[in-house]
Amino acid sequence: MDTAVSASPLRIALVGVPNCGKTALFNRLTGSRQKVANYPGVTVERREGERAANDGSELRILDLPGTYSLSPTTLDEAITRDVLLGRVADAPAPGLIVCVVDAVHLPIGLRLALEVKRLGLPMVLALNRMDVARRRGVKINVERLAAELGVAVLPTVAVQRGGADALIEAIQPGRWAAQRNVTVPAWQETTAEDAEQTQSDLKGVLEAVGYSAPVENPWFGRVDRLLLHPLGGLMVLAVVMFLMFQAVFSWAEAPMDLIEGGMAAVGEWLRGSMSEGPLRSLLVDGVIAGAGAVLVFLPQIIILFFFILALEDSGYLPRAAYLLDRLMGSVGLSGRAFIPLLSSFACAIPGIMAARTIPSWRDRLTTIMVAPLMTCSARLPVYALLIAAFIPDESVGVFNLQGLVMFGLYAAGILSALLVAWVMKLFASGTLYSPLMLELPDFQWPNSGNLLLGLWERVKIFLSRVGGIILALTIILWFLSSYPAPPPDATGPAIQYSFAGQLGAALEYVFAPIGFNWQISIALVPGLAAREVAVSALGTVYAMSAAGDDVAGQLEPLIAQTWSLATACSLLVWYIFAPQCLSTLAVVKRETNSWRYPLIMAGYLFALAYLASFITYRVVSAWA
Amino acid sequence: MHGSPVPLAELRRGESGVVSGLDAARMFGDSSAESAALLARLRDLGFVAGARCEIVARMWLGGDPLVVRIGGSTFALRRAEAAAVQVLRHKERPSPSAVLVAKDASAATV
Numbered sequence: 156m157d158t159a160v161s162a163s164p165l166r167i168a169l170v171g172v173p174n175c176g177k178t179a180l181f182n183r184l185t186g187s188r189q190k191v192a193n194y195p196g197v198t199v200e201r202r203e204g205e206r207a208a209n210d211g212s213e214l215r216i217l218d219l220p221g222t223y224s225l226s227p228t229t230l231d232e233a234i235t236r237d238v239l240l241g242r243v244a245d246a247p248a249p250g251l252i253v254c255v256v257d258a259v260h261l262p263i264g265l266r267l268a269l270e271v272k273r274l275g276l277p278m279v280l281a282l283n284r285m286d287v288a289r290r291r292g293v294k295i296n297v298e299r300l301a302a303e304l305g306v307a308v309l310p311t312v313a314v315q316r317g318g319a320d321a322l323i324e325a326i327q328p329g330r331w332a333a334q335r336n337v338t339v340p341a342w343q344e345t346t347a348e349d350a351e352q353t354q355s356d357l358k359g360v361l362e363a364v365g366y367s368a369p370v371e372n373p374w375f376g377r378v379d380r381l382l383l384h385p386l387g388g389l390m391v392l393a394v395v396m397f398l399m400f401q402a403v404f405s406w407a408e409a410p411m412d413l414i415e416g417g418m419a420a421v422g423e424w425l426r427g428s429m430s431e432g433p434l435r436s437l438l439v440d441g442v443i444a445g446a447g448a449v450l451v452f453l454p455q456i457i458i459l460f461f462f463i464l465a466l467e468d469s470g471y472l473p474r475a476a477y478l479l480d481r482l483m484g485s486v487g488l489s490g491r492a493f494i495p496l497l498s499s500f501a502c503a504i505p506g507i508m509a510a511r512t513i514p515s516w517r518d519r520l521t522t523i524m525v526a527p528l529m530t531c532s533a534r535l536p537v538y539a540l541l542i543a544a545f546i547p548d549e550s551v552g553v554f555n556l557q558g559l560v561m562f563g564l565y566a567a568g569i570l571s572a573l574l575v576a577w578v579m580k581l582f583a584s585g586t587l588y589s590p591l592m593l594e595l596p597d598f599q600w601p602n603s604g605n606l607l608l609g610l611w612e613r614v615k616i617f618l619s620r621v622g623g624i625i626l627a628l629t630i631i632l633w634f635l636s637s638y639p640a641p642p643p644d645a646t647g648p649a650i651q652y653s654f655a656g657q658l659g660a661a662l663e664y665v666f667a668p669i670g671f672n673w674q675i676s677i678a679l680v681p682g683l684a685a686r687e688v689a690v691s692a693l694g695t696v697y698a699m700s701a702a703g704d705d706v707a708g709q710l711e712p713l714i715a716q717t718w719s720l721a722t723a724c725s726l727l728v729w730y731i732f733a734p735q736c737l738s739t740l741a742v743v744k745r746e747t748n749s750w751r752y753p754l755i756m757a758g759y760l761f762a763l764a765y766l767a768s769f770i771t772y773r774v775v776s777a778w779a
Numbered sequence: 780m781h782g783s784p785v786p787l788a789e790l791r792r793g794e795s796g797v798v799s800g801l802d803a804a805r806m807f808g809d810s811s812a813e814s815a816a817l818l819a820r821l822r823d824l825g826f827v828a829g830a831r832c833e834i835v836a837r838m839w840l841g842g843d844p845l846v847v848r849i850g851g852s853t854f855a856l857r858r859a860e861a862a863a864v865q866v867l868r869h870k871e872r873p874s875p876s877a878v879l880v881a882k883d884a885s886a887a888t889v
Contacts, residue, residue, distance in 0.1 A: 228820055260850075595853040
């Protein structure tokens with residue numbers, strides 16, 4: 156085999172309109188051999204994967220953000236155009252374009268294909284979702300289409316095993332060897348004449364291939380009649396959201412007990428089989444009590460992401476965005492902000508990055524600024540711990556009281572986001588129009604393969620956080636809580652004499668008015684790096700404070716005994732705002748390209764958290 | 780098809796029509812680069828002369844935003860966006876039963 160060939164892999168870019176099944180096709184081509192990063196300078200997600208070609212060389216496959224046109228209206232769409240033109244550093248112009256066109260919605264995808272083809276790069280066309288198209292009576296003469304366009308046309312079914320075999324055959328590097336050194340195409344802005352030319356070309360091709368539109372599925376219309384109804388639709392949305400949060404709490408119970416039991420058993424075993432000393436303390440009090448306390452929340456995070464991914468795949472999310480557009484518009488947000496904000500329930504970072512799909516800068520900024528108010532999954536461990544310790548596990552009607560409190564905390568986050576957005580609107584000058592123009596895709600059953608791949612990606616991220624930053628911080632905190640050792644005549648627990656104890660005592664002055672003791676104050680510090688570390692930090696701090704061997708293995712009963720209800724409520728409310736997440740602030744800095752907005756964000760979140768916790772603590776103290 | 784073109788935003792739920800053209804002045808009352816870009820995007824989405832479209836849903840109090848079915852795809856548009864699309868109604872001010880008839884007729888031609 157020619158070594159020069161294997162040294163320079165063929166670079167393939169997938170281009171298509173949103174919802175054409177491009178990402179499913181990408182998954183089919185690369186399997187799990189993919190990585191997600193960012194384009195240099197911007198936070199547009201860059202999905203790249205690899206596949207071994209038949210001749211042993213590598214295929215580098217790039218999944219470009221979906222776009223309707225090469226004249227961009229959002230940052231995402233601009234990236235797609237710029238990568239194709241070889242304008243992006245670190246991303247040379249692709250040697251081959253796979254233009255993905257949804258056969259069910261041929262005209263809109265074919266229009267883009269005509270535009271892309273004009274760039275003059277080597278291209279093949281993947282005619283995707285052929286199975287659905289056939290079922291719905293769409294007629295397309297594939298040979299004629301290939302002849303009209305002058306490119307190979309490969310029918311694909313991305314969600315089926317073997318559904319992309321013809322495409323895989325067509326993208327083998329041997330066929331495209333001549334084009335290995337691609338000349339970067341010249342770009343001219345699309346003029347009105349170009350646009351009209353494309354439209355008439357499109358009309359010609361559609362007629363030539365005998366295209367007939369899909370038969371309407373009567374169910375889609377009926378379902379949409381309910382889901383898009385101004386009142387009925389909102390009620391369905393509320394029920395869906397509510398079920399999602401109930402499920403996060405009730406389905407996760409059994410697997411969480413299992414992980415918790417496993418962790419406790421490992422801790423006991425280590426305690427029994429190792430001799431007393433710093434290493435045993437590090438493993439049992441630091442690693443198991445700390446990082447283990449966070450690992451317990453893996454099932455809840457999986458369930459939350461399961462719902463988000465399934466809702467996304469089914470085509471429901473843009474409908475929710477439509478329903479909420481008016482409401483969100485009244486506080487200065489766009490309906491398009493719904494999807495970034497929903498992702499923020501998992502983590503604010505992908506949420507803030509998803510805000511790039513919002514065309515107007517002001518809408519985008521408002522979305523970014525309120526995204527941290529959506530309760531991210533890192534706060535779930537804190538909520539779950541406190542609710543399990545302080546809220547009785549009772550039924551209220553058909554609902555579970557713990558689930559209700561959880562729902563209330565999420566709702567409080569949403570309401571404060573609306574409030575903050577409204578205040579931002581007051582400060583903004585003038586009223587700029589921002590477009591909606593949102594496609595509501597056909598309903599489809601979420602594809603289990605894509606769902607599992609998406610979940611696996613999230614599990615990997617979570618586990619690498621537990622094994623990485625959370626473990627590291629837990630060990631540092633264990634060290635700070637263990638040294639310096641207490642003087643021989645010490646009376647209190649050893650931790651009070653350590654660095655962490657001293658820091659906690661100092662912070663207590665700041666946090667005592669809102670009911671936080673020194674243990675909580677310490678836990679807030681490593682929580683700056685990742686919110687869920689607050690739980691592992693509490694685990695470590697309490698494990699270290701206990702005298703000798705009678706360490707209570709479980710954090711939950713311990714805090715239930717030692718904290719007042721007012722303190723617990725105050726901490727819960729604190730975490731609705733929880734300003735302490737450095738990675739979120741770093742992403743905001745990168746997204747807005749200025750220190751101004753992350754500083755404003757940290758300031759306003761801290762102020763709101765302190766104020767709300769102060770009020771909560773005083774009110775609950777007075778009542779209880 | 781009856782009468783002169785009206786903005787798409789004026790159609791009621793269930794009403795359908797055929798696009799006759801796009802009108803930038805209807806969008807912002809100017810011809811700025813911004814509204815030109817929005818018009819270009821509408822065209823890319825399939826709002827071109829001759830395309831059949833139907834209003835699937837409208838928000839209460841003024842139909843902002845609204846949902847349009849066009850060329851086999853469905854889009855949510857703001858009122859201002861839908862106002863820029865000129866359509867010829869299938870029927871002038873149909874009664875509810877006339878809407879059903881119009882829908883049956885359009886279903887038969889697909």
